[in-house]
Amino acid sequence: xxxxHCDKPAVVHEIVIKGGDxxxxxxxxxxxxxxxxxLPVEQPLAxxxxxxxxxxxxxxAKSKERSAKCAACGLTFTxxxxxxxxxxxxxxxxxxxxxxxxxxxxxxxxxxxLGRSPVGGAEIERVQxxxxxxxxxxxxxxxxxxxxxxxxxxxxxxxxxxPSP
Amino acid sequence: MSxxxxxxxxxxxPDSDVxxxxxxxxxxxxxxxxxxxxxxxxxxxxxxxxxxRAVDQSCNGxxxxxxxxxxxxxxxxxxxxxxxxxxxxxxxxxxNSDGPRALAxxxxxxxxxxxxxxxxxxxxxLCAGSRLSDAFKAAFALENALANCxxxxxxxxxxxxxxxxxxxxxxxxxxxMLHLPGAQIMKETDRIKRAAKELHLAVRGYYGEGxxxxxxxxxxxxxxxxxxxxxxxxxxxxxxVLPRLIGYEREARTAALARYRSRIEDIVFRSHANLSAARLxxxxxxxxDLSRMRFGVVMGLLPIELTTIQRLLLQVQPAHLSLIDPRSxxxxxxxxxxxxxxxxxxxxxxTTDTK
Numbered sequence: 175x176x177x178x179h180c181d182k183p184a185v186v187h188e189i190v191i192k193g194g195d196x197x198x199x200x201x202x203x204x205x206x207x208x209x210x211x212x213l214p215v216e217q218p219l220a221x222x223x224x225x226x227x228x229x230x231x232x233x234x235a236k237s238k239e240r241s242a243k244c245a246a247c248g249l250t251f252t253x254x255x256x257x258x259x260x261x262x263x264x265x266x267x268x269x270x271x272x273x274x275x276x277x278x279x280x281x282x283x284x285x286x287x288l289g290r291s292p293v294g295g296a297e298i299e300r301v302q303x304x305x306x307x308x309x310x311x312x313x314x315x316x317x318x319x320x321x322x323x324x325x326x327x328x329x330x331x332x333x334x335x336x337p338s339p
Numbered sequence: 340m341s342x343x344x345x346x347x348x349x350x351x352x353p354d355s356d357v358x359x360x361x362x363x364x365x366x367x368x369x370x371x372x373x374x375x376x377x378x379x380x381x382x383x384x385x386x387x388x389x390x391x392r393a394v395d396q397s398c399n400g401x402x403x404x405x406x407x408x409x410x411x412x413x414x415x416x417x418x419x420x421x422x423x424x425x426x427x428x429x430x431x432x433x434x435n436s437d438g439p440r441a442l443a444x445x446x447x448x449x450x451x452x453x454x455x456x457x458x459x460x461x462x463x464x465l466c467a468g469s470r471l472s473d474a475f476k477a478a479f480a481l482e483n484a485l486a487n488c489x490x491x492x493x494x495x496x497x498x499x500x501x502x503x504x505x506x507x508x509x510x511x512x513x514x515x516m517l518h519l520p521g522a523q524i525m526k527e528t529d530r531i532k533r534a535a536k537e538l539h540l541a542v543r544g545y546y547g548e549g550x551x552x553x554x555x556x557x558x559x560x561x562x563x564x565x566x567x568x569x570x571x572x573x574x575x576x577x578x579x580v581l582p583r584l585i586g587y588e589r590e591a592r593t594a595a596l597a598r599y600r601s602r603i604e605d606i607v608f609r610s611h612a613n614l615s616a617a618r619l620x621x622x623x624x625x626x627x628d629l630s631r632m633r634f635g636v637v638m639g640l641l642p643i644e645l646t647t648i649q650r651l652l653l654q655v656q657p658a659h660l661s662l663i664d665p666r667s668x669x670x671x672x673x674x675x676x677x678x679x680x681x682x683x684x685x686x687x688x689x690t691t692d693t694k
Binding site: 249257259265283284289290291329330 | 368370372373374376377457486490491492493494495496497498499500502503504505507508509511539562563564565566567568569571572
């Protein structure tokens with residue numbers, strides 16, 4: 175509904191009763207201020223819209239999660255969610271962002287394997303690559319102000335460098 | 340397996356007053372195969388073939404001179420499968436599930452490999468008493484030997500890949516079966532369980548995951564497998580957590596005996612009397628009374644060997660009982676009668692032996 179005095183949308187709606195007659199008043203913000211009306215607080219609307227936007231985003235992410243499927247074994251994320259069991263090694267990469275959350279929450283925030291690995295020869299290279307990746311993750315965590323994650327990564331880096339007994 | 344008792348479950352070891360058994364179990368999957376939930380029966384057969392070849396090639400080199408026995412569970416008689424689960428060598432789920440699956444078992448029954456359980460391989464070492472670091476060494480020796488003959492699925496970030504993503508990393512589960520009658524009497528069990536949860540330990544019953552605690556036996560195991568080395572995980576569990584649990588239980592026992600001596604003596608001696616006199620006995624009732632007697636034995640109240648109690652705890656289980664006297668399978672009444680008769684005789688013998 176537009177303002178009684180111009181074409182702008184009305185923000186103040188009042189019913190004025192004067193001597194037994196009632197009259198509807200619709201005013202835009204400018205004319206409302208001119209007429210001495212207090213303006214309604216607009217904040218809630220501004221708040222709601224971005225929220226609606228993020229709800230849509232979360233929904234989109236969820237539906238993407240639900241439709242995720244491992245190309246190697248055909249396991250869908252929905253089935254994994256029910257059984258809590260993966261179908262093949264490739265599932266770890268197929269469901270990466272979701273798996274990461276599952277693992278880190280089950281493992282007290284731990285983010286990388288620091289233990290033994292199957293072959294001795296490639297071991298030095300593996301540890302080297304792991305260290306580089308973890309340092310990059312650490313920088314990213316600090317930049318994103320994820321201090322808990324950063325602290326965990328720092329501990330893990332320290333453990334990686336200390337010789338195992 | 341046809342002998343009526345196994346090595347680990349009926350022996351005693353260090354700190355046996357509290358720690359019944361120690362176990363280290365490693366989860367591994369063979370690269371190039373889907374995990375079990377997506378593996379068809381032919382694929383599971385193929386996995387068994389690969390593991391069996393690796394076992395045959397590798398296990399003669401280490402201290403299994405006679406190699407490992409290979410038991411295919413899908414074709415094994417049901418009694419054998421239950422025997423294995425009563426000995427804690429396989430999970431109940433593994434004993435009762437379907438599909439091609441096997442157990443490789445060393446002659447002393449300490450080392451074993453479950454093939455096609457939740458993961459392709461569950462390599463384990465089980466022994467009596469508090470011997471986690473021995474179990475750790477032995478399990479890794481077996482794992483190393485197998486790794487020379489087959490490739491395990493490994494991810495640069497997540498480590499050893501497991502069917503359940505919460506087991507990744509080292510894929511190691513260390514556990515200790517504890518007898519906690521002191522904590523139970525002092526009503527401290529719930530507090531211990533809460534403390535254990537804070538330390539990221541799982542607390543389970545007598546038969547592991549999903550089982551109830553019978554006779555104050557609780558199984559404690561680590562849940563953290565990522566973000567630390569295997570040695571660090573062992574040091575934390577075996578060097579810090581376990582000694583504290585043992586110490587706590589011992590203190591609770593001393594306090595319980597100081598405060599409720601006659602009540603405890605009453606419980607212990609009644610259990611002894613009960614088992615010495617019963618004519619019909621269920622497995623659960625026998626386990627409960629044996630647990631109370633175990634407490635009496637380690638506190639010096641009952642002049643019976645701990646090994647006798649340990650052996651009986653296993654032998655009163657249904658499949659083991661049927662090895663002693665197959666008539667126990669005839670009916671429920673026969674099962675109870677055979678159990679009561681056997682326990683009575685053994686207790687009479689056990690008491691006379693030590694006099």
